[in-house]
Structure formats: structure tokens, C-alpha cells
Amino acid sequence: MVTRNDVARKAGVSVAVVSYVMNNKNNVKPETRQKVLKAMEDLHYMPNPTARSLKTQKTNQLAVLVNYLGNPFEAGILLHLEEEARAWGFSLVFQSYRHDRDEALKQLAVDGIILLGQSLREETLRFFARRNTPIVSITKPTNAESAHPVPYVDIDWLESYGKVVRLLIAHGHDDIVFMTHGDENSALHHRTEAFCLAIAEQGLSEHQLHLLYGGGRYENARQCINEIAETGRFPYTAIQCANDLMAIGVLSALKEHGIGVPGQVSLVGSENILMTSETEPAIASIHFPRAEAAKQALILLNQLLQSGDKAIGSIILEGSWVQRGSIKHLPNDLHE
Amino acid sequence: MVTRNDVARKAGVSVAVVSYVMNNKNNVKPETRQKVLKAMEDLHYMPNPTARSLKTQKTNQLAVLVNYLGNPFEAGILLHLEEEARAWGFSLVFQSYRHDRDEALKQLAVDGIILLGQSLREETLRFFARRNTPIVSITKPTNAESAHPVPYVDIDWLESYGKVVRLLIAHGHDDIVFMTHGDENSALHHRTEAFCLAIAEQGLSEHQLHLLYGGGRYENARQCINEIAETGRFPYTAIQCANDLMAIGVLSALKEHGIGVPGQVSLVGSENILMTSETEPAIASIHFPRAEAAKQALILLNQLLQSGDKAIGSIILEGSWVQRGSIKHLPNDLHE
DNA sequence: CTGTTAGCGCATTCAC
DNA sequence: GTGAATGCGCTAACAG
Numbered sequence: 001m002v003t004r005n006d007v008a009r010k011a012g013v014s015v016a017v018v019s020y021v022m023n024n025k026n027n028v029k030p031e032t033r034q035k036v037l038k039a040m041e042d043l044h045y046m047p048n049p050t051a052r053s054l055k056t057q058k059t060n061q062l063a064v065l066v067n068y069l070g071n072p073f074e075a076g077i078l079l080h081l082e083e084e085a086r087a088w089g090f091s092l093v094f095q096s097y098r099h100d101r102d103e104a105l106k107q108l109a110v111d112g113i114i115l116l117g118q119s120l121r122e123e124t125l126r127f128f129a130r131r132n133t134p135i136v137s138i139t140k141p142t143n144a145e146s147a148h149p150v151p152y153v154d155i156d157w158l159e160s161y162g163k164v165v166r167l168l169i170a171h172g173h174d175d176i177v178f179m180t181h182g183d184e185n186s187a188l189h190h191r192t193e194a195f196c197l198a199i200a201e202q203g204l205s206e207h208q209l210h211l212l213y214g215g216g217r218y219e220n221a222r223q224c225i226n227e228i229a230e231t232g233r234f235p236y237t238a239i240q241c242a243n244d245l246m247a248i249g250v251l252s253a254l255k256e257h258g259i260g261v262p263g264q265v266s267l268v269g270s271e272n273i274l275m276t277s278e279t280e281p282a283i284a285s286i287h288f289p290r291a292e293a294a295k296q297a298l299i300l301l302n303q304l305l306q307s308g309d310k311a312i313g314s315i316i317l318e319g320s321w322v323q324r325g326s327i328k329h330l331p332n333d334l335h336e
Numbered sequence: 337m338v339t340r341n342d343v344a345r346k347a348g349v350s351v352a353v354v355s356y357v358m359n360n361k362n363n364v365k366p367e368t369r370q371k372v373l374k375a376m377e378d379l380h381y382m383p384n385p386t387a388r389s390l391k392t393q394k395t396n397q398l399a400v401l402v403n404y405l406g407n408p409f410e411a412g413i414l415l416h417l418e419e420e421a422r423a424w425g426f427s428l429v430f431q432s433y434r435h436d437r438d439e440a441l442k443q444l445a446v447d448g449i450i451l452l453g454q455s456l457r458e459e460t461l462r463f464f465a466r467r468n469t470p471i472v473s474i475t476k477p478t479n480a481e482s483a484h485p486v487p488y489v490d491i492d493w494l495e496s497y498g499k500v501v502r503l504l505i506a507h508g509h510d511d512i513v514f515m516t517h518g519d520e521n522s523a524l525h526h527r528t529e530a531f532c533l534a535i536a537e538q539g540l541s542e543h544q545l546h547l548l549y550g551g552g553r554y555e556n557a558r559q560c561i562n563e564i565a566e567t568g569r570f571p572y573t574a575i576q577c578a579n580d581l582m583a584i585g586v587l588s589a590l591k592e593h594g595i596g597v598p599g600q601v602s603l604v605g606s607e608n609i610l611m612t613s614e615t616e617p618a619i620a621s622i623h624f625p626r627a628e629a630a631k632q633a634l635i636l637l638n639q640l641l642q643s644g645d646k647a648i649g650s651i652i653l654e655g656s657w658v659q660r661g662s663i664k665h666l667p668n669d670l671h672e
Numbered sequence: 673c674t675g676t677t678a679g680c681g682c683a684t685t686c687a688c
Numbered sequence: 689g690t691g692a693a694t695g696c697g698c699t700a701a702c703a704g
Contacts, residue, residue, distance in 0.1 A: 001467070003697055014675045019699055029673060044466070049445040050389045051697030054680050059386060061429070069418075070610075075411035082405075082432055091444065093397070094430045096418055108427060109385040130380070131337070218610065248614055274406075274554065278584055280616030339681055350691040355683055365689060387681030390696050676703080681696105688691080 002043045011039035022047060053109065062090045062301070063110040065097035067117040067187060068216070071245050072273045073288070074116055077138055080294035081114060088298055099185075112136075112301045115150065117187030119143050125150070134304030138297050140190040140314075151304070151312045153296045155319035157194035157270075158201075160286045163321055164240055164268055165195075165202045170330055171266060173238035175208050179221060179250065180242040182213030188242040191270060195240065210236065214246040221249030229257040237265055244269035244276050247283050251326065267326040281325030289317055338379045347375035358383060389445065398426045398637070399446040401433035403453040403523060404552070407581050408609040409624070410452055413474055416630035417450060424634055435521075448472075448637045451486065453523030455479050461486070470640030474633050476526045476650075487640070487648045489632045491655035493530035493606075494537075496622045499657055500576055500604055501531075501538045506666055507602060509574035511544050515557060515586065516578040518549030524578040527606060531576065546572065550582040557585030565593040573601055580605035580612050583619050587662065603662040617661030625653055 008015045013032060020028050021036045028036075039045070053059045062085055066074050082092050093110060095101070102124050113128065115137035120128075125148040128135055137152035144152070168176055178195045181188040192211070199209045212228075214221030221241070228234065234257070241247035247269030254261055261267050261281055269276050269285035276283040296315045303312050323329060344351040349368060356362045357372045364372075375381070389395045398421055402410050418428050429446060431437070438460050449464065451473035456464075461484040464471055473488035480488070504512055514531045517524040528547070535545045548564075550557030557577070564570065570593070577583035583605030590597055597603050597617055605612050605621035612619040632651045639648050659665060 001697090005697080015698085016676080016700080017674060020674085023699080025700085027673070032673080044463070046442055048390075048697050049443055050386060050395060051680090052699080053386045053445075054384075054390050054682090054697080055699050057680075069411050069415040070408075072406075072408055072411065075405050075408065075414075078411075078430070079405040079432065082430060086431075086440070091429050091431065093427050094414070094418060095422075095427065096415065104422070106382055107385055109389075127380070252614060275611050275614060278588060278611060279614050337681090341681080351682085352684080352691060352693095353689085356690085359683075361684085363689070368689075384681050387696090388683080390680090390698090391682050391684085393696075674704085676701105678699105678701085680698090683694105683696095685694085686692090688689100 001048075002045050003048070004045075006043055007036065007039045007045050010043060011035045058111055059109045060090055061093050061108075061110045063093045063095060063105070063108050063113045065095055065105070065113065065115050065118045067097070069096065070217070071243065072275065073243065073245075073271045073290070076273070076290045077116055077294055080291045081116075081138075081297065084294050084298040088302060112305060114138065114297055114301065115141060115152075119185055119187070120150075122146060122148075134301055136297050136300045136304070138293050139187045142185055142187070142189050149311075151300050151314045153293050153300065153315040153317060154190070155286075155288055155317045157191050157286075157319070158197055160319040160321070161191075161195045161198040161240070162201060164286070165198045165204070167327070167330070168238045168240075168266060168268075169202060169204075171238070171328060173266065174204065175210070175237065176204070177210045177212055177236045177239045178242065179212040179214045179224070179239060179246050181216040186216060188216055191242045195242075212239075214241065214249065216243060216246065218245045218249040218252075221246035222253045223249075225250050225253035226256070229253060229259065234259050234265070238267075239265060240268045240270075242270055244271045244273045244283065244285055247285070247326075248275055248279060251279055251281075251283060261326050262328050266328070269326075272322050276322075277324065279326075283326045284324040285322050287320045287322050289319075292317055337384075338381050339384070340381075342379055343372065343375045343381050346379060347371045394447055395445045396426055397429050397444075397446045399429045399431060399441070399444050399449045401431055401441070401449065401451050401454045403433070405432065406553075407579065408611065409579065409581075409607045409626070412609070412626045413452060413630055416627045417452075417474075417633065420630050420634040424638060448641060450474065450633055450637065451477060451488075455521055455523070456486075458482060458484075470637055472633050472636045472640070474629050475523045478521055478523070478525050485647075487636050487650045489629050489636065489651040489653060490526070491622075491624055491629075491653045493527050493655070494533055496606075496655040496657070497527075497531045497534040497576070498537060500622070501534045501540070503663070503666070504574045504576075504602060504604075505538060505540075507574070507664060509602065510540065511546070511573065512540070513546045513548055513572045513575045514578065515548040515550045515560070515575060515582050517552040522552060524552055527578045531578075548575075550577065550585065552579060552582065554581045554585040554588075557582035558589045559585075561586050561589035562592070565589060565595065570595050570601070574603075575601060576604045576606075578606055580607045580609045580619065580621055583621070583662075584611055584615060587615055587617075587619060597662050598664050602664070605662075608658050612658075613660065615662075619662045620660040621658045623656045623658050625655075628653055 113135045119141040129148045140154045180192040269283045272285040272287035449471045455477040465484045476490045516528040605619045608621040608623035
């Protein structure tokens with residue numbers, strides 16, 4: 001491996017000078033600079049990022065903790081996060097995170113952490129706070145009320161679900177199902193709370209809201225509906241899912257049992273992943289602006305990185321309604 | 337930041353001993369070990385991975401170069417790669433790669449590189465060969481015949497496509513379309529070659545094979561078909577796509593133009609991503625075993641890591657046919 | 673403008 | 689069994 005020493009020797013200068021030209025520090029005489037540049041070129045010199053990191057105490061790496069990359073929603077955000085991170089000079093270390101992997105997480109050498117539908121344990125948050133490692137989240141974490149609150153970027157689910165509930169009411173539904181994850185630590189928990197609130201705000205009673213647990217995944221959601229449908233008459237007429245993957249599973253199961261969508265059941269997803277437009281019928285959903293969320297997350301993170309630990313506010317983006325065939329279109333739609 | 341020094345002082349031993357207990361080296365007296373452990377605990381000591389890497393010349397990080405994470409196929413493999421990498425003690429640095437990002441790639445501190453539908457330039461391969469950084473690929477790279485060949489794991493596309501071609505012939509098609517990327521550097525290029533070969537092997541002439549370019553993505557494939565369909569009568573009756581994302585785009589466009597699948601056109605995808613089972617009709621495809629591929633890729637990589645630069649062979653897995661509604665089922669199916 | 677030098681935190685050789 | 693000392697490759701005072 002060719003090091004800074006080799007370059008210095010070859011160029012006939014000291015090691016410091018090599019450092020200077022690499023980092024554009026102290027005015028180096030143009031002529032000297034050229035010599036150094038030439039030596040670097042000849043030797044195929046590449047600075048050792050590890051050594052640099054040790055010295056500067058920065059790795060230029062960010063950890064991204066995802067929940068389940070099999071969900072195109074998360075994969076899409078990761079895609080955009082990587083673009084944004086690159087623009088800020090960071091690389092991304094990606095991990096599928098679970099609480100029992102905290103120790104591995106702590107051993108990562110990263111300058112910051114981005115949560116993607118994840119929540120860290122209080123103890124872990126404390127650990128990173130001590131180490132001044134900033135953390136931001138995409139989608140509101142379940143423990144937003146921690147002693148070490150994590151700023152997040154999410155859409156206004158209450159508003160979006162409010163629109164959906166109004167729409168469903170306008171369609172004559174007065175008995176609504178919300179399918180969510182089931183685990184209180186899931187990122188979908190916040191959406192569940194928002195939907196419950198929306199129900200209340202629209203004047204429905206809590207008895208008119210039913211919760212179903214689809215585990216956040218296609219297969220679980222499918223099975224959940226199958227079990228209900230197999231018992232005989234399908235009791236629900238309107239289902240809102242906390243993510244699209246479950247909505248797709250629900251649709252699949254409903255079709256399998258000959259339950260018409262939107263004829264017998266109105267179905268709505270959340271997130272608006274590509275797949276929702278390709279099913280039959282296509283699934284109406286709430287669009288989550290992924291590129292924008294990724295962009296804002298990196299802005300937040302860099303603010304934290306620069307301003308020390310000053311408290312930084314979260315960012316609420318706007319979700320938007322995407323009308324599709326899984327719910328009948330009303331002439332004077334509430335969502336024009 | 338608490339370092340090994342702090343621990344040593346607190347435990348009343350030398351820094352070396354701390355190192356010993358951390359790495360289970362030299363028999364440390366149990367009693368001393370306990371003292372050290374206690375000190376580490378009290379101080380919340382965490383070893384600095386950067387310093388360790390500098391010393392050991394290993395980062396325990398692998399780079400994964402993906403093409404387009406918006407393709408669930410790649411995201412799925414990434415998911416499995418991360419699991420396998422974790423089992424081998426590696427973290428994953430993920431990058432969307434393009435040839436103009438070589439410089440950034442070279443600056444990564446990684447022990448190895450995994451290509452996901454990517455091919456590196458010859459110069460870049462040489463760079464990593466000089467540095468003894470092993471590289472493996474999932475799906476055969478286009479420059480497999482390089483001076484620094486990259487071992488890969490892929491399925492036997494020739495065999496899989498051979499089956500499809502026989503099936504299409506049995507359905508009476510004698511005029512077949514293969515939709516591929518168009519860029520010779522695309523990972524889909526190898527599949528294109530395989531399909532051409534399959535056509536020849538089954539006794540069809542090259543005039544009976546038409547190539548369409550769908551850019552590897554949903555939107556491009558969709559548009560490609562739209563442009564053809566808009567000119568009037570749709571001239572093709574059988575379309576094999578080099579990946580599922582394009583197949584889904586094709587189906588979407590065909591439906592939009594009222595072209596029946598499988599009535600008027602038989603459609604087959606490649607890879608078998610979840611989405612293919614949710615369209616209407618569902619799209620027949622060739623299953624690519626993602627978990628197994630990820631597993632084999634890490635085995636390959638670790639062999640390279642251990643055995644120096646000894647040449648290592650590639651791994652060919654078996655693809656499997658997935659019959660679905662986009663192609664009529666034959667009574668005595670050729671695939672069982 | 674350039675050279676000398678002192679660490680960054682760790683693993684390891686060599687004494688004791 | 690344990691400690692002292694060296695160096696991984698780099699940056700940044702500081703001195704000249």
C-alpha cells in the first residue's frame with residue numbers, strides 16, 4: 001500500500017506538504033504542488049480513509065436503520081437517502097435493525113444515524129447522545145417523547161386520514177376497519193393513533209372503528225383477511241391499511257374469496273408504492289413524498305451535526321390523496 | 337470519549353491487558369480480567385472501530401454496488417446480503433453505482449465489494465486487484481472476460497429461457513420478442529445473449545426474434561409498448577422481458593390499449609418479484625433464488641478474502657419456472 | 673512556504 | 689501474566 005510517506009519521498013518534500021496539497025491548506029507553491037500531484041499520480045496514491053477518520057474523528061458515514069427492505073417504500077427512501085447523502089459527502093451503512101442488535105449498532109463508526117421506521121431503546125438513545133451522534137428519523141418514531149427526542153420527518157397522517165374518513169363517510173360507510181401492524185413499537189403505530197383520532201374528529205364513535213393486525217407485510221395481511229373471510233360472510237365494507245403492502249395482501253385475499261372491490265369493500269392503502277397502481281383494481285392510497293423526505297432528513301441531520309446538540313424541530317410534509325379503482329369515485333369528490 | 341487508556345487506569349492495569357481481555361488473547365488472570373471488565377462496564381467503554389481498523393487493516397465493511405434500488409429484485413437481494421454479511425461479521429456500505437462514480441468508490445474503506453447487476457471498468461478492476469480487495473458479483477457482469485475476472489453467482493438463463501422458448505413454440509408462437517435494457521453494460525445484457533442463444537438452440541432463426549428496449553425500468557418499458565401500440569395493430573404475440581419491472585410496464589401498456597393478455601399476447605417476466613403475482617393477469621416469470629444467491633456471494637467473497645487471490649469459480653444456481661395467467665397453461669406443460 | 677513532530681485509539685512484539 | 693514501546697496513515701499545530 002502506498003502511503004503519504006512514499007509520495008513525500010518521491011516528490012522530495014515532507015509529508016506535511018502532501019497533506020497540504022490534498023486538503024488545499026496553507027498556500028503551497030504552485031511548483032511544489034505540481035511535483036506532489038505528479039508523485040501521487042505516478043504512485044496511484046489514494047489516501048487512507050481509515051487513518052484520516054482516526055485523526056479527524058469523522059468517518060463520513062451514516063447508518064441507516066431500516067425495518068424491512070422488502071417493502072418498496074423503504075427501499076425507495078433508501079435510494080433517495082443515498083443520493084442525498086452522497087451530495088453531503090456521506091456514505092451509507094445500511095442495517096436491518098431490531099432491538100436485539102443494539103450492540104452491533106453501537107460498534108459502528110458513523111457520524112450520524114437515520115432511522116427508517118424504527119425506534120431506538122431509551123438506553124441506546126442515551127448512548128448516542130453521550131457520544132454526540134445525531135439521530136433523525138423518517139416517519140415519526142414511537143418514542144418521540146423520549147428524554148432524547150429524535151427529530152423526524154413524516155407526513156401529516158391525521159390530516160390525510162381525516163380526508164379518507166370523510167370520503168368513506170360520504171360513500172356511506174359508517175363502520176371502518178384500520179389494518180395496522182399490531183406491535184406498539186412498529187412505525188405504523190403512529191399512523192394507527194392518527195387514524196383513531198381522525199375517526200373521532202369526524203364524529204364516529206370508537207365502536208365504528210375496528211382494528212386488524214396485518215404485521216406490516218403482504219403475507220400476514222393476506223392471511224389475516226383469509227381467516228376472516230373463511231368464517232363465512234365478510235363483515236366489513238371499508239378497509240384502510242397502514243401501508244400499501246398490507247393493502248395488496250388484503251386485496252389478494254378478498255379477490256380470492258370473491259369479495260368485490262370496490263363493489264362490496266372499499267380499500268385504501270398508505271404510502272403509494274408502485275405496486276398499488278398495478279393491481280386490479282388499482283389501490284387508492286396516500287402518497288408519501290419519498291425524495292423530499294430523504295432530502296429533509298439529511299438537512300436535519302446536518303443541522304444537528306453543525307449546531308451541536310441544539311434542539312431541532314421535526315418536519316411535517318404533506319401527504320396527498322391518490323384516487324384509484326379500489327374505492328368508487330364520487331362526482332364531487334372531497335379531494336378534488 | 338472514553339478510551340482504552342481510561343479503562344486501564346481505572347482497572348489499575350496496563351493498556352495491553354485491556355487489549356488482551358477484549359480480544360481473548362494471552363491468558364489473563366481471571367481476577368485481572370474481572371477488574372478490567374468491571375472498569376469497561378463502569379466507563380461505558382466501547383472500542384473505537386476506526387482505530388482498530390487502522391491497526392488491523394481491516395474495516396469489516398463490504399461495499400454493495402447496486403444498479404437501481406427501485407427494483408424490488410435488487411432490494412430483496414440487498415436485504416439478504418445484509419443478513420449474510422452480518423453472519424460473517426461485516427457491515428454493508430451501499431451505493432448506487434455508475435461509472436462516473438469510480439473515484440468515490442476507490443475512496444471507500446472496505447474489505448470487499450459485491451456487485452449487484454453492475455460491471456466495473458477495467459481500470460477500476462485493476463485498482464482493486466492491486467489493493468487485494470476481492471470483488472464478487474450477483475448476476476454475471478458484462479466484462480466477465482476481463483484480465484481481472486470477477487466471480488459471480490447467477491442462474492442458468494440459457495436453460496431457463498430455453499424452457500420458455502419451447503413453451504412459447506408449443507403455444508404456437510414462432511415470432512418472439514425479447515425486451516431488454518439496450519445498454520450493453522447493463523446486467524441484462526447477459527440475459528439477452530442467453531435468450532438469443534436459446535432461440536437458436538430451439539431451431540428458430542434470428543429473424544423470428546425481435547429486440548425491444550425497455551431500459552430495465554417500468555416506465556420506459558411502458559412507454560416503449562405504448563409507442564408501438566399507438567401506431568395501429570400490435571404486431572407481436574409473445575414477449576419475454578429481461579426483468580419483471582419491464583414486464584409489469586408492458587402489461588400495463590398492453591391493457592391500456594385493450595390488447596389481451598394472454599389472449600392476444602403471451603407475456604413472461606424474469607426474476608419473479610412479488611408484484612408479478614398481483615397484476616391481472618399475474619405474470620409468469622422465472623424465479624431467481626435471491627436468498628441463496630446472497631448466501632453464495634458471501635461464501636465466494638470470504639473464500640477470496642482467505643485464499644489470497646487464488647482464482648475462484650463462479651456459481652450457477654437453478655432458476656425455476658413460475659406459471660401464471662399471462663401465458664396460457666398447456667395441459668401437458670413442458671415444465672414440471 | 674515547508675519541515676518536524678505529536679498524537680488519534682488500538683494491537684502486538686518483546687521484555688520482564 | 690503483565691507492562692513498555694512501537695507504529696498503522698494521517699492532520700495540524702508549531703517552528704523556522
